[in-house]
Amino acid sequence: MQSQQSNVQVMGIDAGGTMTDTFFVRADGRFVVGKAQSNPGDESLAIYNSSVDALAHWDREVDDVYPELVTCVYSGTAMLNRILMRKGLDVGLICNRGFEQIHSMGRALQSYLGYALEDRIHLNTHRYDEPLVPVSRTRGVTERTDVQGKIVIPLREHEVIQATRELVEAGSQAIVICLLQSHKNELSEQRARDLVKAELTRLKVDIPVFASVDYYPSRKESHRMNTTILEAYGAEPSRQTLKKVSDRFKKHGAKFDLRVMATHGGTISWKAKELARTIVSGPIGGVIGSKLLGEYLGDENIACSDIGGTSFDVALITKGSFAIKSDPDMARLVLSLPLVAMDSVGAGAGSFVRLDPYSKSIKLGPDSAGYRVGTCWPESGLDTVSVSDCHVVLGYLNPNNFLGGAIKLDVQRARDHIKAQIADPLGLSVEDAAAGVIELLDLTLSEYLRANISAKGYNPAEFTCFSYGGAGPVHTYGYTEGVGFKDVVVPAWAAGFSAFGCACADFEYRYDKSVDLGVAQFASDEQKAAACTTLQEAWEELATKVIDEFVINGYQPEDVLLIPGYKMQYMGQLNDLEIVSPVTRAATAADWQQIIESFENTYGRVYANSARSPELGFSVTGAILRGMVVTQKPVLPEDADAGPTPPKEAYLGTRPFYRHKKWVEAALWKMESLKAGNHIVGPAIIESDATTFVVPDGFETTIDKHRLFHLKEVK
Amino acid sequence: MSYTNEQVAHLVEGSLDWETTFRMLSMPKDNSRFEQYVAALQAKVSFKDRIVLPLAPHMYIVQSAKTKQWLIKCDCGHEFCDYKENWKLHAAIYVRDTEEAMTEVYPKLMAPDTQWQVYREYYCPTCGTLHDVEAPTPWYPVIHDFEPDIEAFYKEWVHLPVPERVD
Numbered sequence: 040m041q042s043q044q045s046n047v048q049v050m051g052i053d054a055g056g057t058m059t060d061t062f063f064v065r066a067d068g069r070f071v072v073g074k075a076q077s078n079p080g081d082e083s084l085a086i087y088n089s090s091v092d093a094l095a096h097w098d099r100e101v102d103d104v105y106p107e108l109v110t111c112v113y114s115g116t117a118m119l120n121r122i123l124m125r126k127g128l129d130v131g132l133i134c135n136r137g138f139e140q141i142h143s144m145g146r147a148l149q150s151y152l153g154y155a156l157e158d159r160i161h162l163n164t165h166r167y168d169e170p171l172v173p174v175s176r177t178r179g180v181t182e183r184t185d186v187q188g189k190i191v192i193p194l195r196e197h198e199v200i201q202a203t204r205e206l207v208e209a210g211s212q213a214i215v216i217c218l219l220q221s222h223k224n225e226l227s228e229q230r231a232r233d234l235v236k237a238e239l240t241r242l243k244v245d246i247p248v249f250a251s252v253d254y255y256p257s258r259k260e261s262h263r264m265n266t267t268i269l270e271a272y273g274a275e276p277s278r279q280t281l282k283k284v285s286d287r288f289k290k291h292g293a294k295f296d297l298r299v300m301a302t303h304g305g306t307i308s309w310k311a312k313e314l315a316r317t318i319v320s321g322p323i324g325g326v327i328g329s330k331l332l333g334e335y336l337g338d339e340n341i342a343c344s345d346i347g348g349t350s351f352d353v354a355l356i357t358k359g360s361f362a363i364k365s366d367p368d369m370a371r372l373v374l375s376l377p378l379v380a381m382d383s384v385g386a387g388a389g390s391f392v393r394l395d396p397y398s399k400s401i402k403l404g405p406d407s408a409g410y411r412v413g414t415c416w417p418e419s420g421l422d423t424v425s426v427s428d429c430h431v432v433l434g435y436l437n438p439n440n441f442l443g444g445a446i447k448l449d450v451q452r453a454r455d456h457i458k459a460q461i462a463d464p465l466g467l468s469v470e471d472a473a474a475g476v477i478e479l480l481d482l483t484l485s486e487y488l489r490a491n492i493s494a495k496g497y498n499p500a501e502f503t504c505f506s507y508g509g510a511g512p513v514h515t516y517g518y519t520e521g522v523g524f525k526d527v528v529v530p531a532w533a534a535g536f537s538a539f540g541c542a543c544a545d546f547e548y549r550y551d552k553s554v555d556l557g558v559a560q561f562a563s564d565e566q567k568a569a570a571c572t573t574l575q576e577a578w579e580e581l582a583t584k585v586i587d588e589f590v591i592n593g594y595q596p597e598d599v600l601l602i603p604g605y606k607m608q609y610m611g612q613l614n615d616l617e618i619v620s621p622v623t624r625a626a627t628a629a630d631w632q633q634i635i636e637s638f639e640n641t642y643g644r645v646y647a648n649s650a651r652s653p654e655l656g657f658s659v660t661g662a663i664l665r666g667m668v669v670t671q672k673p674v675l676p677e678d679a680d681a682g683p684t685p686p687k688e689a690y691l692g693t694r695p696f697y698r699h700k701k702w703v704e705a706a707l708w709k710m711e712s713l714k715a716g717n718h719i720v721g722p723a724i725i726e727s728d729a730t731t732f733v734v735p736d737g738f739e740t741t742i743d744k745h746r747l748f749h750l751k752e753v754k
Numbered sequence: 755m756s757y758t759n760e761q762v763a764h765l766v767e768g769s770l771d772w773e774t775t776f777r778m779l780s781m782p783k784d785n786s787r788f789e790q791y792v793a794a795l796q797a798k799v800s801f802k803d804r805i806v807l808p809l810a811p812h813m814y815i816v817q818s819a820k821t822k823q824w825l826i827k828c829d830c831g832h833e834f835c836d837y838k839e840n841w842k843l844h845a846a847i848y849v850r851d852t853e854e855a856m857t858e859v860y861p862k863l864m865a866p867d868t869q870w871q872v873y874r875e876y877y878c879p880t881c882g883t884l885h886d887v888e889a890p891t892p893w894y895p896v897i898h899d900f901e902p903d904i905e906a907f908y909k910e911w912v913h914l915p916v917p918e919r920v921d
Contacts, residue, residue: 157780164779166772396782406777 045069046107047099049673051542052086053324053535054115058410059085061093062538063104068676068745071096072535072729074442082117082280083287106292109671112541113284113309114300114320118277122318122370125169127272131211132172133202133231134264135219136179142268143170143177145372146261152371155385155405168371171265171272176209178202180231188223199231203238207246213271214239217251217264222553225252247271254313255375257661258553262366262375266315269374274314281309296592298546300324303377304361305547305667308592312584316376319369320541323379326354326361328540329505332530333359335675335745338503342492342524344484345508345537348389349407351484353491354381355502358644363617365551365606365661377551377663384487388510389413392424392476394464401461401479415453416446424460426480428453429473434696434705435513435733437726444728470697481517489522496646499523507536512725512732515750531710531746534729539673547667548588550581556659557610564628570659571625571634577662578603578625585666594668604663607638610656616641617663634659675745681714683741689713696722698735705735715744720753762790763797788912801831806917807904812883813841815904822920824904830881836921840898845876845885851892868892 051062054077061073073093078085090101121127132142150165151158158164180199183192206214214235221228232250239246251267285297298306300320304327307317322345329343333356341356354361367378389412390404403426413425415438430436431453438448454469462472492499504524506515512529519527530536554577558570586596603623608615621637622630635657643651689712696705703722710727718741719725721734725748732748734740740750757765757778764770765778778784795814796805803816803825812829815837824837834841850856850873856865859873866872866889874888874896888897908916 155780158776161780164776166776393781396785405780 047094047097047104048107048109048671049542050090050108050111051324051535051538051540051673052089052111052113052115053538053541054082054085054113054117059089060535060538061086061089062532062535062542063090063093063097064539064542064673066674068674070532070535070539070673070676072532072538074729079117079120081283082115083284086113086284087287087291102291105288106294108293108295110298110542111288111293111295112298112300112306112544113281114317114324114537114541117280118273118314118318119370121273121276122171122269122372125171127171127276128212129176129210130172130268130271131206131209131214132177132264132268133199133206133214133216133235134177134179135183136181136198138219139174139177139179141261142172142264143174145170149368149371149373152368152373158405171268171372172215176206176211178205182218182227182231184218184220184224184227186220186223188220190224190227194227194230196230196234199234200238203235204242207239207242207244211246213247213249213275215249215251215264215267215271217260217267219260221250221252222256222258222263223555225256228252247275254315256552257365257375259366259373259375262373265372266374266376269318269372270313270315273318277314277317278309285309300327300541300544301549302367302379303363303547303549303665304379304544305549305665306541306544307546307548307588310591311548311588312591315374318376319378322352322381322537324537324540324544325352325507326356326379326381326540327544328507328536329354330356330359330361331540331543331672332505332528332675332745332747333503336503336528336747338526340497340502340525342488342499342502342504344488344504344506344511344518346484346506346511346514346518347387347508348409348510349387349404350383350385351387351487352381352383352508353488354379355492355495355497357497365617375551377549382487382491384483386480386483388426388430388513390426390480392426392429392461394461399465401476403476403480403483412441412446412448413453414456415448415450416441417449417452418446422456424453424456424476426476428457429476430513432457432469432473433477433698434694434702435477435724436731437694437707437724440726440728442728470702471700474697474700477517481514481520484514484518485520485522488518500525503528505530507533509534509730512730512748514733516721516733516735516738519750520752527750529732529740529748529750531727531742531748533732534727542673545667546670547665548585549663549665550584552577552581552662554659554662557656558631558658559610559656560653562656567628567631568626571627571630574605574634574659574662575625578664581662581664582666585664589666589668598668599666600668602665602667604665605634605659606661606663607635608658608660609642609652610658612652612655615658615660616645678715678744678746680716680744682716683718685713685717685719689717691726694724696724696735698722703736713742715742715746717742756784756786757790759790759793762787763794766791766794766798785913789914799829799831801827803827804917806837807902807907809841810885812878813885815902817917817919822918824919828878828881828883828885830878830883832878832880837904838901840896842876842886842896842898844879846879846882848875848877849873850875 045065045067049064053060059077064070071093073089075088181195216231218228249271251263255266299317301307301316325345333341339359343354345352362380363377364380385405386403389407393402408425411419413428415428415431458469462469499522503526506529556570603620606615621633689709691707693704695702705722705724708725710725721738722736723734725732740748802819805814807815816827826834826841834844851868872892876886908914
């Protein structure tokens with residue numbers, strides 16, 4: 040074990056459905072990964088156990104390390120599960136009269152969100168989930184604001200008071216108010232909010248009130264309503280979970296303030312007002328981590344690929360920044376939250392493999408074995424072949440060292456199932472059938488990756504591919520072969536990469552607001568200045584919210600670095616682009632000129648210079664404000680070059696390995712024992728407890744000073 | 755993919771959990787489903803005759819236990835006719851051909867004009883189960899819904915021996 044001269048500074052947590060990963064980084068860049076079974080009843084306990092597991096590698100105790108930590112970021116699926124299981128608060132909803140059924144009906148696309156294409160086009164499978172708020176706890180009030188924001192029918196105030204009484208009577212634990220077009224004109228909704236609060240005080244009922252304008256003032260009514268309801272429904276219970284986690288940390292001497300990974304790619308405090316945006320966080324961590332690694336390596340363009348048991352997630356970083364999607368869907372709900380843009384395909388290392396009984400073609404997924412691995416694990420209770428079974432049979436995975444030997448895999452059992460289900464019906468040997476499955480998966484993934492890059496108008500040769508996730512390194516060669524990336528990088532901590540990435544994220548709040556501005560190409564200076572004023576007002580409104588959040592955590596307004604941004608499009612076009620503003624304040628026609636230039640440059644880069652259409656005029660569709668404060672981030676290890684020859688103690692022997700219709704002896708290496716500069720030529724398999732890195736014949740890899748493996752095809 | 759008899763019985767009852775239902779819908783049909791499905795139906799009816807093919811939610815083509823003739827039969831045991839005949843001609847029929855009768859099932863002005871379209875409802879004469887509704891033009895003959903080729907279905911589709919039949 041290494042000495043203890045270096046403090047442990049950063050901790051990342053990825054509390055998944057099955058496993059809770061923790062990731063600790065010391066000041067010298069050394070890191071450890073810990074794993075423990077998740078505990079939905081008390082997440083804090085799983086985090087504690089996982090920490091104990093991780094710190095054991097350094098012979099250190101939790102009580103001794105927690106007080107040293109400077110920063111800690113949590114990401115998890117608890118909030119998402121709470122929504123999926125419909126275990127949130129009993130929320131009451133006030134909306135416009137005549138629109139009481141809207142939330143229950145939902146958007147039609149919510150009936151097939153998350154489905155594979157085959158099911159999406161198969162109408163019988165479409166299904167509406169139970170609404171978060173039943174009609175019985177929904178009240179309509181007479182009011183109408185038109186699309187231009189003009190109040191056409193004033194709010195009937197007595198109806199709001201009546202609705203409040205009825206909702207309290209019906210047992211509401213929170214009240215959400217969402218009126219049509221309130222993002223255009225907030226007056227009616229704010230008035231309704233004040234009336235509800237006054238009535239609650241009069242009734243001596245202490246329940247929270249959520250008006251959509253205070254939280255997510257964005258266009259798209261279903262999105263705004265869903266998101267505000269989500270906040271009321273799931274955020275408060277999640278806050279309790281996070282408080283429990285924070286309390287346990289404090290009990291063990293922690294001095295840091297727990298932060299949570301949020302959908303926009305920053306981290307926010309567990310005390311934040313808006314917690315709905317923590318609904319999805321795990322996969323985002325990987326993108327943030329890739330961005331940081333890219334900065335270390337000097338790579339501006341990165342294809343992030345994360346392969347887990349059930350899905351393959353791809354995100355692109357271009358010119359050092361990732362894209363944000365502003366109306367994503369999660370938990371089968373359309374939402375208005377900024378989310379780091381990612382594309383997923385439902386094929387992963389644990390996908391089930393079946394033969395179509397009619398066409399005899401191999402079908403992967405869409406369901407998967409998940410934590411049950413496959414038929415190779417006798418205790419799994421599974422009898423359908425999974426991709427992992429094929430890997431075990433072909434020698435990719437070590438049956439005695441799966442998850443560090445935590446479970447033993449039965450190769451013969453997997454062989455028998457592959458033979459009966461795949462090989463025999465196809466008239467193939469077990470090896471060829473299994474190899475066919477792997478090839479099909481690799482092809483699916485590499486086509487998906489390639490399509491994702493070229494569909495956005497980029498060339499893979501300009502990109503470095505980062506491959507991570509528990510199963511990533513097994514497949515890296517397969518899905519990158521022939522794509523033509525500039526470089527392919529596999530971090531030694533691939534399995535804990537999401538947790539690492541969370542720890543890399545800034546302490547950053549981001550607020551969005553819809554605005555509607557249209558300015559012609561040759562508008563007068565007065566018109567341009569007026570547009571700037573509107574944008575500036577929106578930024579100032581958002582700045583107040585951002586600073587308020589930091590004040591909760593004890594920061595001074597002057598500690599906060601504010602970064603304004605906007606969404607812009609050519610007038611009449613459908614897609615906007617998100618731009619970091621070149622000006623910190625917008626006031627004059629000259630400011631406006633800079634604002635549109637910045638947009639036009641980005642447009643030219645994303646699409647093509649020749650596609651620019653300034654003659655259409657410019658629309659600003661949204662104002663964005665990000666605010667951040669300085670935090671401690673993980674540092675990467677810097678090892679001395681130990682030369683190309685791996686040390687003897689890293690060599691573990693050989694294992695038969697099947698690829699391209701023949702068995703070869705692959706050299707086995709222990710990942711932890713390899714040193715910076717070591718060069719390994721395939722066929723080789725590099726193993727660690729949490730992951731297996733496959734380097735087949737025709738490939739070679741070098742480990743660099745940051746413990747990143749670079750995979751190359753041998754020409 | 756295969757399912758237990760219990761799951762198929764839940765499917766028949768409409769009480770199968772959504773996850774399993776979804777898997778059934780999105781995966782290719784399992785080989786033994788027809789046999790299991792018919793067995794689940796058979797367990798629900800009180801008569802001894804063997805169900806050959808379900809025709810409607812409460813109606814089957816059965817093989818008469820006594821004569822081996824194939825008959826169309828209701829849940830309740832009421833026998834309509836031979837399986838080749840149109841059972842509707844043996845049912846109790848109610849025709850909604852006045853505005854008054856239409857407003858019993860639809861709000862006023864939201865039902866068809868009975869000069870153009872009528873509803874013909876076919877009931878079991880014994881238990882009163884509504885087996886089918888037609889919505890034709892008033893003069894249209896009684897529709898014979900379908901005449902299944904049971905022999906081909908058993909032999910070529912589900913690969914089962916065809917039940918014995920005496921005509």
